[in-house]
Amino acid sequence: MLSYLEDLKENEDQLRDSDCCGNGCTNCILDNKPRPSKRVLLAGKRNVILSYTKFRLLRREALGPNGQLLLLHFAHAAEEGDGDGAVDTVLDIPPGHHVMLRVGSLLRPYSPYWSDFVAKEFRILVKLQPEGPMSRHLQAVQPDDLLEFRGPIGQYVHEPQPAKCIYIIAQGVAIAPTLPLVRQVLDNEEDMSRLWHLVCAHDLLHVYFREEMLEFAQFWNYRSCLYLPHQQCDSSACQEAGHCAQQCPQLRDNLRYKETAKVSRLDATELATHLNPAIPGQRVLIVAGDSSFQKNIAQIATQSLDVDPANIYML
Template sequence: MELPPKPDESDCCNSGCNPCILDVYEEQLRKYKNKTLNTKESTKKNCMSLTTYATFELIKRVEHTADTCLLTFQYVDKENIYCNSCEQLHLIYKPGQHFLLKGHSYYYKDNQFTRAYTPIPVENNDLLSFTIIVRLYEDGNMSRFIKKLELNTLTLWRGPYGDFEISYKFNYILLIAQGTGIAPIFAVIHDILRNEECETFLKLFFCCRTERDILLRNELYEFSSFWNFSYEVFLSNECNVKCKYNEVIHSNRLDVNAIKTYVEDKLNKNVQILVCGSEIFNQDMLEKVLSCDVDRERIFLF
């Protein structure tokens, strides 16, 4: 662990973002001072920092659905312009962790804000780039900021944040996602399925509004070719759905009965529950899962 660089006071946007860059610095400084001498350090250095902003260039933009897009960013070294040949630097993060993007109003540059985005695994990304899935709203500061981002625009990021770590001790993992909450869930699924020694069974319950809102649908369908992964989609606002072969889509919201049916014969078989959605969704799912007699320590909310 390296001595964390001290952020400038101006890096704090004073918008109440969590975690605040100044608070993160103090926490990282404390960890640095308390680290033991026998800690093994990686020979690679992370190109992104928890306490200072790193520069990434928008290099690719792909429309995904009517209101979502996939954005790919490449690390830029301010001194060497691009750092693809820099062997010491990697973009290092764990599946499910997120980064914070710093945005600003195009009318008032002093009006700054941040928002969290979770990188998703994408083929052909190099060790210094990442891809996120973004839902663009009609209103919203960050949506307006991202809509105006053009290719080759430089952006500011910090991270990674999030304390989730994949555990391979569970026989079963139920993953429950809502909307763009699929991002960390997708990253976790991808990592586990690529581990040939893992024998954990994965089940995804994906909650969306309509068929058009099923994010990463083709990728999830490809995942279903693995022997230990399956998924079901729950649509809250659509009845007529065209399913792919062997794809399970329900024209109703996810209810406690579906969760109970899945976990009731697995409570004594090391089952874990991962949930990611809005705060209201997470709380609702937590209550539903707890009502199925699942221990709280086996439930993780992103």
């Protein structure tokens, strides 16, 4: 235990201004110091990612209509001299937390959408920016390359008791880090919290992890809705209007069982339709997206969902 806390203190000391990624984030993730999770304390082992650590790229896969997304799967790369020390480590990245990638002087935070505590592996989904220095580097990485990560960084901690009303709103590719937030509730049979998973995307083609959302939909306490303001099929009526109508037959045919989609933006009025005062529990809002999206959703949610600003978290 003492060794873990010493490592934690060392990690906190490393969260200095020199670690700033330079993105000008409204809510800097470096303001959130990591705390040991319950499972890592119970395991009695050191979290291997507390300081910058090398991870090996196991797999890369291009996704998206133009291959502008990269799915990257990493595993901890044990170094020479680790010996049995590698056995005494785990990889603990709690849901809603980030890891910081360091390449030379470049620093960028990413939120894993999957991780393995014992195997010390994790996956991230990266949207490549044409002029982004880190994007250019990640575009070139290949399996077996080594990259350095540190973490976890974040402040969101979910307590299953008492039950809550949790609204998770994601923008585009930012749906990826919201998946572990959903799973931690649904995987706990004793957690009676209710989940509303609202995903804003350009159109149906840009909705990612649909299969995962369909799996979630099997649970009684999970609801989702897709907001697709630019959905457009090839019918003459939709082409003339510039977008599909809400009752567009092609859109309905492309939706799967238990999928709900609206050809509109998620505004204050629409967000209020998801508020059910009859359902008890503290309301929590989690927003994943760019800074302007986060700011807008946080502003309208305080009234539309009656959420206390203290219970609003940004990914």
